[in-house]
Amino acid sequence: MTAALHVAGVRKDFVVRNQGASARFTAVQDLDLVVPDGQFLTVVGPSGCGKSTLLDLVAGLTAPTAGRILLHGAPVTGPATDRAVVFQQYALLPWRTARKNVELGLESIGVPRRQRARLADEHLHLVGLTGFEDRYPHELSGGMKQRVAIARALAVDPRVLLMDEPFAALDAQTRESLQEELLRIWRATGKTVVFITHGIDEAVYLGQRVAVMTPRPGRISDVIDIDLDPVPGQDVRSDPAFGRLRHRVWSALQHPAPDREVAHV
Numbered sequence: 522m523t524a525a526l527h528v529a530g531v532r533k534d535f536v537v538r539n540q541g542a543s544a545r546f547t548a549v550q551d552l553d554l555v556v557p558d559g560q561f562l563t564v565v566g567p568s569g570c571g572k573s574t575l576l577d578l579v580a581g582l583t584a585p586t587a588g589r590i591l592l593h594g595a596p597v598t599g600p601a602t603d604r605a606v607v608f609q610q611y612a613l614l615p616w617r618t619a620r621k622n623v624e625l626g627l628e629s630i631g632v633p634r635r636q637r638a639r640l641a642d643e644h645l646h647l648v649g650l651t652g653f654e655d656r657y658p659h660e661l662s663g664g665m666k667q668r669v670a671i672a673r674a675l676a677v678d679p680r681v682l683l684m685d686e687p688f689a690a691l692d693a694q695t696r697e698s699l700q701e702e703l704l705r706i707w708r709a710t711g712k713t714v715v716f717i718t719h720g721i722d723e724a725v726y727l728g729q730r731v732a733v734m735t736p737r738p739g740r741i742s743d744v745i746d747i748d749l750d751p752v753p754g755q756d757v758r759s760d761p762a763f764g765r766l767r768h769r770v771w772s773a774l775q776h777p778a779p780d781r782e783v784a785h786v
């Protein structure tokens with residue numbers, strides 16, 4: 522089976538100013554990652570390790586300096602509607618209602634007006650915002666704005682949903698309820714999800730696998746399978762298995778896999 526996403530030997534250099542001169546800075550190097558179709562992958566790593574760089578590369582917002590990125594077997598050459606990105610900042614247009622914000626991506630691909638409104642309402646329903654279609658962003662809470670952003674991303678029916686710390690700006694309780702909502706939506710839609718986070722708990726809670734990134738230059742040092750078996754109505758976070766997986770991810774962040782470390786010294 523073709524992987525939904527295949528990142529092969531990717532490096533990304535940026536040109537930066539250093540004491541008045543231009544210098545090359547390698548943000549990520551030797552990035553290898555395969556994400557099967559329909560998988561929920563979380564990527565965790567410390568600030569500055571290159572998580573957003575990885576996501577931008579997959580989104581096609583920047584191009585790799587070296588290596589290849591394939592989406593369902595085809596090279597990524599720029600942004601396209603087979604991928605949708607949800608950022609930490611909701612990026613909603615303040616002068617458009619929730620419905621009109623969700624319609625945005627649909628407009629750009631030429632979906633007729635009636636169908637746009639229907640699809641927007643369907644996706645607002647999917648994220649639990651029925652009844653809020655005509656609200657403007659300033660009339661919505663942070664969690665609701667992020668739900669609109671998720672509805673907008675899903676409305677164009679992308680094959681891969683890319684999420685860059687989407688819940689980082691939310692309070693703990695809203696974050697937890699959106700995490701649960703996102704898992705429900707993922708199960709309902711079967712999308713492939715790549716979800717960037719700082720949070721180990723969030724990575725373990727959401728991911729079927731957790732990719733651990735380490736910095737300078739950024740690389741994926743470990744990929745950990747999350748084989749939790751959630752029981753409906755019970756908080757999986759209180760399961761001892763959750764604690765053990767959490768500790769494995771924490772350890773991988775502290776002590777990157779030695780073979781890889783040697784390979785990149």
Ligand SMILES: Nc1ncnc2c1ncn2[C@@H]1O[C@H](COP(=O)(O)OP(=O)(O)OP(=O)(O)O)[C@@H](O)[C@H]1O
Binds near residue numbers: 535548569570
């Ligand atoms: N456009 C750019 N020009 C120069 N350097 C950049 C650029 N974008 C990112 N970098 C550098 O690349 C490295 C990785 O940045 P990136 O934003 O991908 O990290 P991150 O893991 O997402 O960080 P955070 O968790 O803090 O958001 C950082 O050292 C950053 O300064």
